[in-house]
Amino acid sequence: MPTNIVISDDIEVTQMEGEAIVALESAVIATGLPSPHNLTAAYRCQAAIRLQGAKPATIAIIGGIAKVGCTTEEIDELGIRDDIVKTNLSNLSAIMSQGRWGATTVSTTMHLAALAKISVFSTGGIGGVHRDAEKSFDISSDLMALAKYPLIVVCAGAKSILDLPRTVEVLETLGIPLIGYRTDELPAFYSRTSGIKLDIIASEPSDVARIAKEHWNLGFKSGLLVVVPLPEAQEIPAQEMEIFYQIAMAEAEREKIHGRAVTPFLLSKMEALTNGRSVTTNMALLENNARVAGAIAVALAQQLK
Numbered sequence: 001m002p003t004n005i006v007i008s009d010d011i012e013v014t015q016m017e018g019e020a021i022v023a024l025e026s027a028v029i030a031t032g033l034p035s036p037h038n039l040t041a042a043y044r045c046q047a048a049i050r051l052q053g054a055k056p057a058t059i060a061i062i063g064g065i066a067k068v069g070c071t072t073e074e075i076d077e078l079g080i081r082d083d084i085v086k087t088n089l090s091n092l093s094a095i096m097s098q099g100r101w102g103a104t105t106v107s108t109t110m111h112l113a114a115l116a117k118i119s120v121f122s123t124g125g126i127g128g129v130h131r132d133a134e135k136s137f138d139i140s141s142d143l144m145a146l147a148k149y150p151l152i153v154v155c156a157g158a159k160s161i162l163d164l165p166r167t168v169e170v171l172e173t174l175g176i177p178l179i180g181y182r183t184d185e186l187p188a189f190y191s192r193t194s195g196i197k198l199d200i201i202a203s204e205p206s207d208v209a210r211i212a213k214e215h216w217n218l219g220f221k222s223g224l225l226v227v228v229p230l231p232e233a234q235e236i237p238a239q240e241m242e243i244f245y246q247i248a249m250a251e252a253e254r255e256k257i258h259g260r261a262v263t264p265f266l267l268s269k270m271e272a273l274t275n276g277r278s279v280t281t282n283m284a285l286l287e288n289n290a291r292v293a294g295a296i297a298v299a300l301a302q303q304l305k
């Protein structure tokens with residue numbers, strides 16, 4: 001392992017023993033949720049994973065060092081520092097070489113988790129094809145990462161700030177299995193439904209683990225995407241969100257927001273427009289995904305023994 005990538009002792013030992021680990025990203029802590037909800041969510045996700053019998057490994061760039069398995073002190077700092085850079089595949093090397101702090105998105109978390117040989121990763125929603133992609137060419141590096149790294153990524157689908165049908169098409173082009181966890185419909189993050197039907201459905205964590213094992217046995221080096229609808233009680237119906245998306249996206253255009261700044265901008269607008277309800281919902285689905293990812297990691301570890 002290169003010296004600027006550090007795996008915590010705890011995660012290294014768990015790895016050697018073949019026990020379950022779930023990677024967690026840090027972009028959601030530093031750029032996805034407002035303080036102090038970001039830290040509440042971060043620790044709730046860790047607790048949910050532990051409750052399933054797996055170990056959480058939060059990943060971030062700590063002063064130029066890529067850390068797999070951040071300490072609570074490091075996580076606390078990720079929650080409050082204002083000099084943390086959102087880090088995807090295109091600026092990871094720059095941020096590290098400059099000795100800065102980086103919040104890892106799905107793409108960079110996958111890269112680092114794969115180096116640490118972790119097989120399961122839990123997040124909120126993945127990035128995808130933006131609605132105006134034919135003009136902006138804005139397609140998240142998360143999709144490229146899913147094609148490159150052998151991890152099961154658990155999420156609540158993707159937000160309708162994205163073009164969901166196009167996102168699904170790109171996933172298919174890249175050969176990434178898209179698995180509905182106890183659903184036959186792609187969830188749309190804040191909402192349980194999107195109208196997009198899925199044809200791979202898993203009813204148990206062990207079903208997901210079996211598909212992943214088969215995928216990797218076939219020699220594929222790519223990831224699998226597991227989509228989990230958020231708990232019904234927390235759902236915000238898609239029609240209700242649509243008007244807010246329109247407002248947020250128009251504002252992003254007016255303010256000429258580009259590149260890595262787009263998603264955090266839209267997220268904070270959604271928070272303001274929904275009076276914070278989007279944040280409560282986001283926290284609930286993060287915890288729910290972590291719980292499911294923990295169970296999948298345990299099932300996978302069992303099947304690999």
Ligand code: PSU
Nearest residue numbers: 027028032105106124125127140260263
């Ligand atoms: N979706 C969310 N919250 C987030 C993100 C996505 O609901 O915080 C973050 C994730 O880290 C994801 C990244 O990988 O945004 C995608 O950013 P972009 O669209 O710039 O690729």
Ligand code: MN
Nearest residue numbers: 138139140259
């Ligand atoms: Mn983008």
